[in-house]
Amino acid sequence: MIRIDAVTKRYDDGTVAVDRLSLDIPDRAITVLVGPSGCGKTTTLRMINRMVEPTEGGILLDGADIRQQPVDSLRRSMGYVIQNAGLFQHRTILDNIATVPRLLGWSKQKARGRAAELMERVGLDGSLAKRYPYQLSGGQQQRVGVARALAADPPVLLMDEPFSAVDPVVRKGLQDELLRIQDELGKTIVFVTHDIDEAIKLGTMVAVLREGGRLAQFAPPAELLSAPADAFVEDFLGADRGIRRLSFFPADALELATGPLVPLDADAERLAAGADAPYLLVTDAEGRPLGWAEPGVPLERDRLLDHGRPFRPGTDSLRTALDGAVLSPTGWAVAVDGEGRAVGVVSQRAIGEAIRAAHGRAATAVEAAR
Ligand SMILES: Nc1ncnc2c1ncn2[C@@H]1O[C@H](COP(=O)(O)OP(=O)(O)OP(=O)(O)O)[C@@H](O)[C@H]1O
Numbered sequence: 464m465i466r467i468d469a470v471t472k473r474y475d476d477g478t479v480a481v482d483r484l485s486l487d488i489p490d491r492a493i494t495v496l497v498g499p500s501g502c503g504k505t506t507t508l509r510m511i512n513r514m515v516e517p518t519e520g521g522i523l524l525d526g527a528d529i530r531q532q533p534v535d536s537l538r539r540s541m542g543y544v545i546q547n548a549g550l551f552q553h554r555t556i557l558d559n560i561a562t563v564p565r566l567l568g569w570s571k572q573k574a575r576g577r578a579a580e581l582m583e584r585v586g587l588d589g590s591l592a593k594r595y596p597y598q599l600s601g602g603q604q605q606r607v608g609v610a611r612a613l614a615a616d617p618p619v620l621l622m623d624e625p626f627s628a629v630d631p632v633v634r635k636g637l638q639d640e641l642l643r644i645q646d647e648l649g650k651t652i653v654f655v656t657h658d659i660d661e662a663i664k665l666g667t668m669v670a671v672l673r674e675g676g677r678l679a680q681f682a683p684p685a686e687l688l689s690a691p692a693d694a695f696v697e698d699f700l701g702a703d704r705g706i707r708r709l710s711f712f713p714a715d716a717l718e719l720a721t722g723p724l725v726p727l728d729a730d731a732e733r734l735a736a737g738a739d740a741p742y743l744l745v746t747d748a749e750g751r752p753l754g755w756a757e758p759g760v761p762l763e764r765d766r767l768l769d770h771g772r773p774f775r776p777g778t779d780s781l782r783t784a785l786d787g788a789v790l791s792p793t794g795w796a797v798a799v800d801g802e803g804r805a806v807g808v809v810s811q812r813a814i815g816e817a818i819r820a821a822h823g824r825a826a827t828a829v830e831a832a833r
Contacts, residue, residue, distance in 0.1 A: 464490055465511060465619070465651065470520035472506050472676070480506040481676035483520070488668075491649040493641075495666035497656055499699070503676030504655040508621050511653060512541045524619075539563065541619040542612030542650075546627050548604040550596040556582070556607055557592040563615040574614075581610040584647075586640055602633035609641070613648070622654045626661070638664055659700055663688070663707065671696050685711035689825050709782035712821040714774055717784060717814065719798050719807025727753060727762055734758070742793045744770065750804035755793050773797040776806070781821060785814050 465488040472481040481503040488494045496504045509515040511522060513534050522529045529537055550559050558565075560578035565571070582589060585606040596604055605625060612620055626637045638661065645652065656662055662669045663684040671679040671687065673695055680692040688708040691697040697704070723740035725733055727747060734743075742755045745767055754767025771791035774783040776798050787796035788811040796814065798807045 464488060464523075464525065465653070466523040466526075467507070467510075468521050468523060470507075470510060470517045470522065472503070472510060472515060473518045479675060481510070481517075484672075484676060484678055485520075486670055486678065486681060488651065488653060490651050492667035493645060493652040493654055493665050494668045494670065495654045495656060495662040496670050496672060497659055497662040497666075497699075498672035498679070499674060500657060502672040502674050504657075504672060505623055506676065507672075508623055508653060508655050511619075512538050512543060512621055539567070539615060540617050541621055542615075542617045544605075544608045544612045544620065544622040544625045546624040547601075548596070548608030548625075550604060550607055550611070552596050555593050555595060556587070556599065559596065559607055560610045560614055562611060567615055577614060578610070581613055582607075584613070584644060585610045600633075601629045602637060605629060605637055606640070609637075609644070613644075613650075618651055620650045620652045622652060624655055624657070627656070627658070634661075641665065660707075671699060685825065689822075706782065706785075709785060709818065709821075710780045712781040712818070712825075713776075714779045714781050714784040714798075715776045716821070717776060717781075717798070717809050717817050719776070719809055721807045723795075723808050724750075724805055725756075725762070726750075727764060729762065734762075742768075742795060744795075744797060744805055744808050746805050749802075752797050752799065752805045755791075755795075768792045770797050773799040773803075773805070775799060775801065777801075781814065781818055784809065785811070785818070788814055 467484055467486040470481055470484045473479050484507060496507055498504055506515055510517050513529060557575055557578045560581055561574035564574035564577050579589060579592065582592065587603060587606050591599060591603065608625060626634045642665065654665060666684050668681065669684055669687055670681045673679045680687060680696045685708065687696065688700065688704050691700055723743050725743045725745055727745050738758045740758060743758055745753045745756050745762055747753055752770045752773060753764060754770050756762055756767055769792060772787050774787045774796060784796050788794055794811045795808045797805055798809065800806050
């Protein structure tokens with residue numbers, strides 16, 4: 464664990480960048496520092512690897528004051544990734560990634576072998592190894608930055624706005640990749656961003672800082688969304704807080720109706736069984752949804768209503784299920800299994816009830832944790 468203990472940083476010109484900040488950063492999880500420009504995020508991150516020294520307070524790594532350790536060995540235990548990757552322009556991609564292993568005295572061959580392995584891990588094609596940074600896209604350069612930070616397998620990764628300079632689509636790809644890598648490697652990651660959506664997507668824990676380097680709230684994302692500590696946090700979280708919060712509620716508790724599912728070639732008896740349902744979900748021979756039909760109307764493939772975007776109860780959230788229902792012309796969402804076969808349907812109203820129940824459970828859990 465990294466313990467930031469009542470740390471204040473006052474720069475020489477008197478600017479208080481961080482004010483009595485205390486945070487316990489858990490191991491093997493992503494902790495995000497988020498807040499408006501100038502609230503001291505970068506200063507906090509840099510105090511962890513001693514690029515900046517606190518004016519007051521201290522930082523403990525696994526119980527020991529980081530000042531007791533030589534700064535070189537401290538920094539080697541902490542990979543560092545910055546915006547625009549900060550690559551060495553005159554070195555190839557492979558040699559950029561191999562930088563720290565080479566500094567540690569690994570042979571060129573071993574360091575390059577490790578670099579090649581890391582290129583694969585961060586989703587970079589091996590054919591890019593001999594290129595120079597300027598020959599890569601911004602997103603690819605950022606991946607090189609992550610690979611370089613991971614090269615010596617440090618337990619801690621410090622990331623300062625690493626994905627801010629790329630477009631939203633590339634950014635989403637990089638975020639997904641980071642979550643995948645984190646699943647495999649389980650690093651202790653401290654991630655700085657000014658983007659609350661990025662914080663909520665990536666963070667196991669999120670620290671919201673306010674101007675003057677003061678902590679506004681430190682909580683898991685679902686708790687931030689359900690119980691913002693004050694008006695500043697609420698405002699910073701922005702609109703759609705309620706809808707976004709649904710991403711944290713799994714869809715597997717929804718009660719699915721199977722009565723309305725009918726195959727395209729259903730006989731009269733089978734159709735009669737579904738006559739009470741407001742709509743029938745027509746499926747193909749494999750059970751995949753084709754579209755909606757009204758009971759009593761003959762089933763014809765080209766007269767079916769679009770079934771909208773289905774959700775998967777085991778993996779998707781109530782947000783996805785609600786989105787499916789909202790987009791569906793019938794107001795019912797379709798649930799499918801991993802193979803895309805329909806397993807049931809659920810109405811907007813039933814989703815609404817599940818949402819209320821989930822809110823109730825979450826409120827009880829937050830209350831119990833206090
Ligand atoms: N070397 C320095 N000397 C004096 N003041 C500084 C120095 N570095 C940062 N500051 C000030 O400290 C405050 C916090 O800066 P910091 O870079 O930590 O904020 P930040 O939250 O990372 O901001 P941003 O999101 O804009 O990067 C700001 O007011 C900044 O101007």
